Amino acid sequence: MPPEVPMTRPGHGEESYSRLVWRRLRRSVSGMVGLVLVSLLVIVTIFGDFFAPMNPKEPGIAFAPPDHITFFAPDGGFSLMPYAYPIGETGELDPVTFQPVTGPDLGNPIVLGFFVEGSSYRLFGLVPAKVRFFGARDGQPVHFLGTDKFGRDIFSRGIVGARISLAIALIVVSITTTVGTLVGITSGYLGGRADTWLQRFVELVLAFPQLPLYLALASLIPATASSNVFLAFVVVVLAALGWAQLSREVRGKTLALARVDYVRAAMAVGAGDGRIILRHILPNVLSHVIVAVTLAIPTVVLLESFLGFLGFAVKPPLISWGLMLQDTSNFSVIGSYPWILSPVVFVLITVFAFNALGDGLRDAIDPY
Numbered sequence: 001m002p003p004e005v006p007m008t009r010p011g012h013g014e015e016s017y018s019r020l021v022w023r024r025l026r027r028s029v030s031g032m033v034g035l036v037l038v039s040l041l042v043i044v045t046i047f048g049d050f051f052a053p054m055n056p057k058e059p060g061i062a063f064a065p066p067d068h069i070t071f072f073a074p075d076g077g078f079s080l081m082p083y084a085y086p087i088g089e090t091g092e093l094d095p096v097t098f099q100p101v102t103g104p105d106l107g108n109p110i111v112l113g114f115f116v117e118g119s120s121y122r123l124f125g126l127v128p129a130k131v132r133f134f135g136a137r138d139g140q141p142v143h144f145l146g147t148d149k150f151g152r153d154i155f156s157r158g159i160v161g162a163r164i165s166l167a168i169a170l171i172v173v174s175i176t177t178t179v180g181t182l183v184g185i186t187s188g189y190l191g192g193r194a195d196t197w198l199q200r201f202v203e204l205v206l207a208f209p210q211l212p213l214y215l216a217l218a219s220l221i222p223a224t225a226s227s228n229v230f231l232a233f234v235v236v237v238l239a240a241l242g243w244a245q246l247s248r249e250v251r252g253k254t255l256a257l258a259r260v261d262y263v264r265a266a267m268a269v270g271a272g273d274g275r276i277i278l279r280h281i282l283p284n285v286l287s288h289v290i291v292a293v294t295l296a297i298p299t300v301v302l303l304e305s306f307l308g309f310l311g312f313a314v315k316p317p318l319i320s321w322g323l324m325l326q327d328t329s330n331f332s333v334i335g336s337y338p339w340i341l342s343p344v345v346f347v348l349i350t351v352f353a354f355n356a357l358g359d360g361l362r363d364a365i366d367p368y
Helices: 017-026 029-046 154-190 192-207 210-220 227-257 261-268 273-309 321-329 331-336 343-365
Strands: 068-072 078-085 087-093 100-104 110-123 127-136
Touching: 017 029, 017 343, 029 154, 029 343, 068 100, 154 192, 154 227, 154 273, 154 321, 154 343, 192 227, 210 227, 210 273, 227 273, 261 273, 273 321, 273 343, 321 331, 321 343
Parallel strands: none
Antiparallel strands: 068 078, 078 110, 087 100, 110 127
């Protein structure tokens, strides 16, 4: 009788749940694009002073247009390192409007490079440094997206301003995720009268009109209030109104999980409610919570930008995307200096990155 051959599983052995999710995520083009963009966004935000080509608070020429960036040297030859040409008047007049015609000043090229020496700053607020990732080699001011009404570089302010905008989003999402998950699991697991009262309160929060509240806060908070007061109000208001929707979603999943066999078996052997929630229900709703977090962050970023457009933003010297968008409230300014809308690009990239990552994670975590 031939010896028995042990049965083996094909492949490279057992894989954990996280590895399976990562393998599915790698197959998603939008998910990987979002992951790369989010990773770059986090790195640039953490080391914002290093990546900003100029001091974001240094004044200069007001409403200076973006410099002309080209890979052609002044002699017309191709260069691997780009050149920047400031935009100035060419000395000619438009034959229709008789306005001065502007164009790149080819006589004053600015040589760009990596790891150049610029204005001094403190990395993380502690380490003094002067090296910047990209900028002019001779230390001249270079404006990739132009300047604002005070002559401050918009590109540098957008990079540094990501700290406040993303910090607000992360704090708000952390609070709403924690509260919404706990309320949803508690409501769905306990059921009965507790579930009824909790859901009536959740419906009250969901029915509360958010826009009138934002407008009321913008008018009630005095103009002399500090940035800390603004940050506290924004976090409290957004967190107080943002947890309800997630709690409804988590409650629905908890109601389904409370009826599966392994949860009923845990109840039958006398496991406590806390153990059942933490060991059996919470791990199964975390996949949905993770996706909800990636989709909630861009929502808060948009709200912060919207509040800043209404005038409800941090006060200088702090910088945020909402504060930068205050300059776009005047249509005449937008028509004359359209580059002040550049902060919208930072918001769009952030929203796209987190939404793409959220879509990829949703398909990877729950492919069915």
